[in-house]
Each structure stands twice: as C-alpha cells, then as structure tokens.
Amino acid sequence: MARFLSWEHLSREQIVAIRAAPKQPGAPTARHLLQQYLSEQLGEDQLRNNIVLDLFAYTLQQGQAWGFDDERLSCLFGIIKEVHTASVVQQLTIERSFAFFKDTLINHSIQRPPFSTGVFSQAEMRSILDWVLDTYYRHYKLYQYAFTSRVTMSVSTYHPTSLVETAPLLLPPLAEALTEEQHKQQLDEQQHQLKEQQRAEEAAARAAAEAAREAALQEAYEASLPDDIKERVMLALEREVAYLKKKMEEQFQAQQAGLIARLAQLEAAAKPAS
Incomplete structure (x- = not known):
C-alpha cells in the first residue's frame, strides 16, 4: 500500500493561511509561515534552513501559478519535501533520487487505490516533472554539497629518516658493561636509597x-x-x-x-x- 502525501506535511488550514499571506498587509509572508510550521523539523544550521525554506516557498509559489487547489498544493509540497529529505539523508545519487521522485509522483497521478491515487492529471504530472528537472535536479550537486556533513581531518607528515632510530654517538665497550647481577644490585641500591629518602622526608x-x-x-x-x-x-x-x-x-x-x-x-x- 502506497503512502499518500496529501495533508501529510501541511494541513488544509496551513495551506489556506499560506495562500492568504501575500494578500494581507503586515501579515507574515508564506516563507515565514513555513518557517513557523516546520520549526521542529529545521536544524541549527541557519544556512541550510534558508536553502530549505527557499525551496519549499518556490514550490508552493509554482503550485499556485499552476492553479492547484489546496489538496494538490499540499501534495506537491509533500513530494518535494520527501524527495529532498531522502536525497540528503541517504546521500542518494542523482539517478536514485530521480527514480524515487518519479515513483512518488506516479503514485499520486494514477487513480488505483490502494496502490496509488489520482491527485494530479497527466498534463499536471508532465508539468511537475519538467519543472523539477529544470530547477531541483539542475542544481542537485549544489544541494548535496550544502547538506553534506563537513569532516575536518588533521594530517601529520613524517620524513622517512625521522622514523629510523639512530644509535648514540659514543657506545660504551662491552668489556665495561654490567652483568645482570650487577645491574640488579644497582637497581636494588637505587630503590633502597629512594626508600631511605622517603623515610627521612616522612x-x-x-x-x-x-x-x-x-x-x-x-x-x-x-x-x-x-x-x-x-x-x-x-x-x-x-x-x-x-x-x-x-x-x-x-x-x-x-x-x-x-x-x-x-x-x-x-x-x-x-x-x-x-
């Protein structure tokens, strides 16, 4: 069963308020209303928020220019929002993103419940397809660049000679080397002196x-x-x-x-x- 996007992200009351926004002087614009409706879904990056709000505002503006009613306007908004969210979250290639968009649009253009619903006509579907290709997918790489997480890497370089351990200039002869027993005795004396010093200090x-x-x-x-x-x-x-x-x-x-x-x-x- 397909998932239908009419009234999924914007309710009828919100669509009516967005339509009436430009007609009321001093009232919030459609973009401000979108920011208010989607406040819980926006992140902390103001630049990304502005990009998303511009995309959604232009989508609603284009839908009104086509004469869409409230249901089709809400459905168009839902399609664009779902496609953009899936593309940036899953980091889809342009081919996979467009295939997802095409399937979602077809599910809302053919009346075949419960698998699809005929919200858009054939002519409206072609208009939406051409418009999305000419706008969103024309700048798809820029959207991906803007919404790709930044990773800061710290790189340290080493010269091969710095990785080779060099021997000291003057090595003592083996004849003067301490035996294992002498070395152990020297360590014991050092530990004894250290303990005596600690006792004196205490x-x-x-x-x-x-x-x-x-x-x-x-x-x-x-x-x-x-x-x-x-x-x-x-x-x-x-x-x-x-x-x-x-x-x-x-x-x-x-x-x-x-x-x-x-x-x-x-x-x-x-x-x-x-």
Whole structure:
C-alpha cells in the first residue's frame, strides 16, 4: 500500500493561511509561515534552513501559478519535501533520487487505490516533472554539497629518516658493561636509597608537624592563662632559677675548698719525704 502525501506535511488550514499571506498587509509572508510550521523539523544550521525554506516557498509559489487547489498544493509540497529529505539523508545519487521522485509522483497521478491515487492529471504530472528537472535536479550537486556533513581531518607528515632510530654517538665497550647481577644490585641500591629518602622526608614532615602542634598548644595554653597567673609563674621561675644558681655556686665553692684542702695535705705529706 502506497503512502499518500496529501495533508501529510501541511494541513488544509496551513495551506489556506499560506495562500492568504501575500494578500494581507503586515501579515507574515508564506516563507515565514513555513518557517513557523516546520520549526521542529529545521536544524541549527541557519544556512541550510534558508536553502530549505527557499525551496519549499518556490514550490508552493509554482503550485499556485499552476492553479492547484489546496489538496494538490499540499501534495506537491509533500513530494518535494520527501524527495529532498531522502536525497540528503541517504546521500542518494542523482539517478536514485530521480527514480524515487518519479515513483512518488506516479503514485499520486494514477487513480488505483490502494496502490496509488489520482491527485494530479497527466498534463499536471508532465508539468511537475519538467519543472523539477529544470530547477531541483539542475542544481542537485549544489544541494548535496550544502547538506553534506563537513569532516575536518588533521594530517601529520613524517620524513622517512625521522622514523629510523639512530644509535648514540659514543657506545660504551662491552668489556665495561654490567652483568645482570650487577645491574640488579644497582637497581636494588637505587630503590633502597629512594626508600631511605622517603623515610627521612616522612620523619622530617612528622617532626615538623609535631613541633608545629606543640607550638600551637603552648601558644594556646599561654593565651588561656590570666595575666596575674602568668606574672606569678614568672616570679616563681625566677626564684627557682636564683635558688638553683645559688645552690650550684655553693656546691662549686665547697668542691673548690675540698680540692684546696686535699692539695695542701698532699703537699704536707710530700715535704718530710724530701
């Protein structure tokens, strides 16, 4: 069963509004109405949208010039829209696109339900065929170019010599090469040094963090003490320091006196012997 395109893309009310558009001053043009009716089907590329709207507007204008009624005008619009959509989406060659157009036009020019319907007469079919050949298919390659997706390629070139790996200028003699055991030992030493360095860095980081924590605690402790307590603590520390200093001086003097007395005894014991 064939698919009939009358009222498929434009309803009777929309066709009537398009016919009346040029007759009403200040009203939207037929092209603006088409843009409004097809807003959900248009893409984001404004250039392509303008090309499609021009094609459809000229199609309706030509149909009105032929004196088509609303049904035939809607059917003509549907045929052109279906052919253009299939051509750009499937990237049809001009031969396949024209074959699709011809079959679609014939399905709407012969009264043989449910396989075809006689919307257009034989003379109208020939007029449509000649007009489409002289307009759409005359510029078919331009339509295909405008609606072909752009692909940007990045190409890098390499000279053959750049693909060849060159050896270093000075190669060490084989006699100086390391054995597998020496190489393994060297790698183990490097890993050991790396681990030791990491441990030292971690220990230094922990010590710095602990010092910062103690300093912060000391600062917080001192900030929490009242001023009078701080003064009393300082006085007590000063007294304790003075007491310790005095005691150390007394011990030093006592030790010095003991040493002097011991020396005197040794000297006294040494005189009779001489």
